[in-house]
Amino acid sequence: MSATLYYFDGRGKAEIARLTMAAANIPFNHETIREKKQFETMKSEGKLLFGQLPMVEFEGHQLVQSSSIARFFANRANLLGSNEEEKLKIDILFEGSRDFNSAFMSYGFVGFTEVLDKAKATAMPKYLPIFNSMLSKNGSNGYLVGSKISLADIGLLEVVLTIEELLGQDELKPYAEVQNFLTTMKSNELIHKYLNSKLRPRKNDEKYVAEVKSVLY
Template sequence: MSGKPKLYYFNGRGKMESIRWLLAAAGVEFEEEYVETRKQYEALLQEGALLFQQTPMVEIDGMKLVQTKAILQYIAAKYNLYGNDLKERALIDMYVGGTTDLMDLIIRYPFIQPELQEEHLNTILHKANNRYFPVYETILKDHGEKYLVGNRFSWADVHLLEVILMVEEKCADVLTNFPLLNDFKTRISEIPTIKAFLQPGSQRKPVPDEKYVQTVRTVLQF
């Protein structure tokens, strides 16, 4: 092995995208093996690589890690993106929990039946505008710092930027009423490792298309 983390997932966003984001933010190069057929997926199952018969799976530091949250927490801790103490970690976990809830709604969107997609999109935008983004706007206002936790760049900042951009892909002016979040987006996007990840040609994946959806359905048989 090259020593680089190796990611096993579909050639698309899904739950692996946040892992790509966090590794990229930490400046860590990684490799990917795309699961494109049912045969590949079954081979991973047979060799016991997927502990709970689920992806994502990441090979890192001699381990085969599954469960997205566990993978992200390990990476955040390994690369000093997980706060300075237990209290800061608790805040990071809490803030990431909120962005994950919103992100999960967006991840499900391409798999929703076409006749229900508009309703689902309205739910995403309603919750972004009325439940989630107001919280982060208030945190930034009350905290008075550049970052969400402890005036230090962390996993929480990476995850929030990721979900902001995901929502903006659905509604370009969603931050109109959130000036601090808009400033946050601009500021965090200029961090060199993140700026590089946002450039064309990086390992960031595009908005899911029908090919991606069909591959996932075929491999997972649903």
């Protein structure tokens, strides 16, 4: 059964859900919210528990909250670890990736270069060494925990792809394990298919920012 994702015409807070559904081999389609009326109707119908997007409809569920959506699909595909120790590590690292990712979420909404300059000065020097170290400690298999892809990897992938696209691969050169990780993740058949599909929205631009603001405000 396929899922339906409701979100704006961009990556935003829905991208972690898209990446996780892709890695979990869950087919999905995208219902784009472009008008305030669409958003208000969903709220009035009680489909958005906290009045926020994204929302995913799947097997009778109306799933909200980005991380919860990701965990739901990761659990279905056994991407949360094979024992209690792995589960704990994966959850901690996934949450760390969410903190890291937050440095880029306002890209375009509070400026373009301003957001990147701040991320380069604060978030990247803090988080990249940590994730590089964790990858190194786990061995040379290119994953953060265990010997296969997990939700922690999907969370980190989202941020590293953003860095690569918005700032260039040179920013990753000091972090050999992160570079190896990116290669490993991109070679995953399901991830590769999604990243090269029409289901993946474009990066934030002025048109997207204006469209989101017109729906929310």
